[in-house]
Amino acid sequence: MPNHYHSELVKKSTTNPARIMKMTTPHGEVTTPAFMPVGTRAVINHLLPSDIAATRSEIILGGNTYHMLVSPGTELIQKLGGMHKFMGWDKAMLTDSGGYQVFSLSKNGKICVIDDHGAHFRHPITGAVIHMTPETSIQTQKIIGADIIMAFDECTPEEGGREAALSALDRTHRWLMQSKAEHEKNPNSAYGFKQALFGIIQGGSHRDLREQSMEFILNMDLDGIAIGGEVIGFNMEKTGEILDWLVPHLPEEKIRYTMGVGLGPQDLIDVVAKGVDVFDCVAPTRNARHGTLYCGKITRKDGWLVFESNEDRGRILIKKAIYKDDNSPIMEGCGCYTCQNFSRAYLHFLYKGEMQAYCHLACIHNVYVMQDVCIQMREEIMRN
Ligand SMILES: [Zn+2]
Known part of the structure; x- marks a missing residue:
């Protein structure tokens, strides 16, 4: 495997901004559109690496920086040879900077405080004070050893209005310069593999701030472009609007990543149609655990695809009594x-009995459907 990172355009759709990209990393190639299952705590809940590979996933989000700092700690990860070895995944991996996690924690100011230097929080078990700065975030990501690492950013809250968005933007830009400088000291992981650094466009729901952030990030000439903030993936209408502002100005050869998109299959279809390449979301596995299973049919419509379903919002609730004796699979085809x-009847039985095998089987299905949507989008782009 070549020890470098490279991304290139394979084919553009003729009907919308969707495209196929090829991403080369030291741990393998990834063809996009690609959904990244999330293994925040160094495990994708209820799934083994062999299950994940069987869903045809080529890249995962492995071991988040904040969680890995807390447990098992960087010293242990390094001693065990990095996250690929630790969690038994030898294909491509992205990790995130911990910015989003400290943002969530800072909503409770007792646990975490964010200032210009970074985030300061108490270790939830030992009580030791941990300072997370752009530099320590990058250093931790080098020890995690993912193929793609993220600049440390401040996630933009939606509730704080323009002022909060502007303040998060300024910090994110300053921290990006620090993150890049730290990364460039040695662009490899602690194990000698080349790492790509992505920057994150913030700016909340404000068009001028998003454009300002985009310009800053593009000037920094990073390996890839992420689009973040609380609104992304949560409010899909707004997410689409933000993508319409930004995507026409993004360079063609760089990967575009919407962070946290993928509450359901249709969300992937919608952002890819706007020109996005990769996305991650905990929803497929979390939904599965709570008994919500994707059910629909990927069909062609007006030169693109749609996740058509007779069910409410493209999902079934397996706990319902109507599935008790339903001998059909979760999703036909x-x-x-x-x-x-x-059968649905068996899944219903396992769910009702709170048996562990339920979560395993349910997660396999939901992640598989997300990858199936990606594969069919690639086929559609190749076809037109
Ligand atoms: Zn299935």
Whole structure:
């Protein structure tokens, strides 16, 4: 495997801004559009690496910086050879900077405080004070050893209005310069593999701030472009609007990543149609655990795709009594291990009995459907 990072355009759709990109990393190639299952705590809940590979995932979000700092700690991760070895995943991996986690924690000011230097929080078990700065975030990501690392940013809250968005923007830009300088001291992981650094466009729901942030990030000439903030993936209408502002100005050869998009299959179809390449979301596995299973049919419509479903919002609630004796698979035509071998009735039985096998089988299905949507989008782009 070549020890470098590279991204290139394979094909553009003729009907919308969707495209296929090829990303080369020291741990393998990734063809986009690609959904990244999330393993925040060095594990993708209820799934083994072999399950994840069987869903045809080529890249995951592995071991988040904040969580890894807290446990098991960087010293141990380094001793064990990095996150790829630690969690048994030998393909491409992205990690995030911890910015979003400290942002969530800072909503409770007793646990975490953010100032110009970074985030300061108490270790939840030992009580030791941890200072997370752009430099320490990058250093931690070098020890995690992911192929793609993220600049430390301040996530933009939606509730604070323009003032809060502006303040988060200024900090994010300053921290980006610090993150880049730290990364460039040695652009490799602690294990000698080349790492790509992505910057994050903030600016909340304000068009001028988003454009200002984009210009700053583009000037920094990073390996890839992420679009972040509380609104992204949460409010899909606004997410689409923000993408319309930004995407026409983004360079063609760089990967575009919407952070936290993927509450359901249709969300992926919608952002890819706007020109996005990769996305991550905890929803497929979390939904599965809570009994919400994707169910629909990926069909062609007006030169693009749609996740068509007779069910409410493209999902079934497996706890419902109507599935008690339903001998059909979760989703007709699904090629996943669960749908190939088990009925809704069996999943209903496992769920009601709170048996562990339920979560395993349910997560396999939901992640598989997300990847299936990505694969069919690639085929559609190749076709037109
Ligand atoms: Zn399935």
